[in-house]
Amino acid sequence: MKHARLLIAAAAAAPLALAACGGADDDGPVTLRMTTWSASEDHLAMLNEIADAYTADHPEVEAIEFDPLPFEGYTSTLTTQIAGDNAPDLAWILENSAPDFVTSGALVPLTDTLSGADGYEYDDLIPAATELWTHDDELYAYPFSTSPFAVFANEDLLAEAGQPTAAELVASGEWTWERAVEAGAAVHAATGTDGLVIRDFDYTGWDNLSTLWTGWGANAWSADGAECGFDDPEMTEALTFMHDAVFEQEAMPGPGTTADFFAGEAAFTVTQISRAGLLADAAFEWDLVPLPAGPTGDYSVIGQAGLGVLTVAPHPEEAADFLAYMTNPENSAKLAQYFPPPRESQLTAEVLGQANPLLSPEQLQAVVIDRIDAGVVKPSHTGQAQLDQAVRAALDPLWTADADVAGVLAELCTAIDPLLAQ
Amino acid sequence: MTKAVADTPPGREQPRPGGPGWWTARRRDRLAGYLFAAPQLAGTVLFVLLPLGLMFWYSLHDWNVLAGGFTWTGAENYERLAADPALPGVLGATAAFSAGLVVLNLSLALVLAILLNQRLRGTIVFRTIFFSPVAVTLVAWTIVWRFLLQDDGGVNGLLSTIGAEGPNWLRGEATAMAAVIVVQVLKNVGLNMVLFLAALQGVPKELYEASTIDGAGAWTRFRRITMPMISPTILLTSIITVVGSLQVFAQIDVLTSGGPGTSTTVLVYYLYQNAFQFHDFGYGATLSVLLFAIVLVLTVIQWQMRRKWVVHED
Secondary structure (H helix, E strand, C coil), X not given: XXXXXXXXXXHHHHHHHHHHCCCCCXXXXXXXXXXECCCCHHHHHHHHHHHHHHHHHCCCEEEEEEEECCCCCHHHHHHHHHHCCCCCCEEEEEHHHHHHXXXXXXXXXXXXXXXXXCCCCHHXXXXXXXXXXXXXXXXXXXXXXXXXXXXXXXXXHHHHCCCCCHHHHHHCCCCEHHHHHHHHHHHHHHHCCEEEEECCCCCCCHHHHHHHHHHHCCCCECCCCCCECCCCHHHHHHHHHHHHHHHXXXXXXXXXXXXXXXXXXXXXXXXXXXXXXXXXXXXXXXXXXXXXXXXXXXXXXXXXXXXXXXXXXXXXXXXXHHHHHHCCHHHHHHHCCCCCCCEHHHCXXXXXXXXXXXXXXXXXXXXXXXXXXXXXXXXXXXXXXXXXXXXXXXXXHHCCCCCCHHHHHHHXXXXXXXXXXX | XXXXXXXXCCCCCCCCCCXXXXXXXXXXXXXXXXXXXXHHHHHHHHHHHHXXXXXXXXXXXXXXCCCCEEEECCCHHHHXXXXXXXXXXXXHHHHHHHHHHHHHXXXXXXXXXXXXXXXXXXXXXXXXHHHXXXXXXXXXXXXXXXXXXXCCCHHHHHHHHCCCCCCCCCCCHHHHHHHXXXXXXXXXXXXXXXHHHHHHHCCCHHHHHHHHHCCCCHHHHHHHHXXXXXXXXXXXXXXXXXXXXXXXXXXXXXXXXXXXXXXXXXXXXXXXXXXXXXXXXXHHHHHHHHHHHHHHHHHHHHHHHHHXXXXXXX
């Protein structure tokens, strides 16, 4: 009995000894890990199918794991994993952090690997799609999803308010922002539901407003990123228009109000076509049309997502080889089921139609294919996260009924000028 | 197995380790003590002291995670801290939040505890009601409140039934800060309330009886007997609440994301933005050092003040 206490103490401390015994890396076949922000079962099944076909032919890669992270805070989670020495091999990259990833050396250059891969047809990639992901003529990430913004319309609500359908407005050449807001205001007045919602803006995600201000020829900053564009007359005009639409015409929901188009709570919403899936069980008639024309005419804005190999990945070479396989013409056609591809040859209504059975070939032609080449990407800049916060904070005073639009925008530029200069 | 023979001078022979004379009850007890303490000690070293040391170490570096750079910069981050134009606003928001939270939380907890300490029907029900938010997940609680506080949310809906038009709570600078404070107070006031309740019930009844006989009124009894007797609990709750208030994060992230403008960007949120959103872990660590220093100083001040206002303190 005299040792009983000692034994209990030893038992209490035993887990420490166990914890100290860690596993060690082996030299056998490697396992690749890729982070995504989609946990969709369909997406993962397709990715796993491509991965299985790859591992069957590549004994050096034992398995490829797809690791879905929450979309909210995706980049923060990814960078925390990198900081914690737990970097994935491949990662999806959001367009707004593209400049940070592309210019910082965080990603492995891909041009040689991709252009040298058998049957890759590197020249098929559309320059407008790869531009954001290219630095010093070197491609750092593959833009696996290149999807224009468009407008979904709720035909039932428009009819209830005595408004023409969106297609009728397009056909008659009246499809402008002014007319869209007028129709939205009419729906709000007649039905009490909201008029027009720029999805994911919610008075914080300001970069989504580029789907509006591009129609006025406005830009968040100059092409070289050095000069603030928020105090330009075009921007002031565009945001004054929006301010009126929110606070005077009540065509757009105000701050702190939520309205979900896909639940039938708004007449129009500006978003990407990939959201069409949310309309599978819609209880209302709907249509998809291109963005309305602004004072400068027709335009389009595209949203992108990239796929890159991290420099600090455990197995960068194997990962780059898998990336080349995953995005070759054959697999790109598979990816196109869900993500509009950056390949010229695959941008057809037929390929895209497989992905979006709810959309007609005419809708896809008008909204995606005709618009992708001329598309402007959403604003992004080195140090985007910091700029994002600074612009969001400086725009907050704009969202009150009595705001001085020009004054707020001038102050915004004062706030972000030092960041743009960095 | 060979045994090493200790090279001991003649006349000072010691029992060999492991030998019958060396393995005394005293040594056995000591070993058991160390083994019992080992898990806690290892946990403290691994999860408290080591990260604390690393935090100081990182604050002396420029660490850009994306670029993979980790370079020694000495005091550069501290110079940047001293010149950071955003810092006064951040510290102001932090002070406003902490002051509002501590005053509201402690006074409400004390009032509730005194009310629920009465021998009335239904006090158990009310105790449960006020304590239950403590058991709710913080983020779930906050998300529900975000919906309630929207412009067209439940709070304004309730106000409209009495003909009042509520503000857009989370979009106005003053109302956003007030909303964050109240949501946090309602979440945690139950914990302090229970601590106060336990302290109130520990006050000897004889003291109240004696003072009543001496003619003391309710206020005098509260001021001269209740307050001094529960002062150690007031100290404890105030330290916990102050330290907790300086570490508020999830509520800010869910309710306001630091806005409108930067009006609710408190120190921890600013730290999070720098480290995890702007990828600048070196400066983030420097802000952590500042937070650590503030918490340390405030706790030391409170601890020193106990001599003045805590009765029965040894």
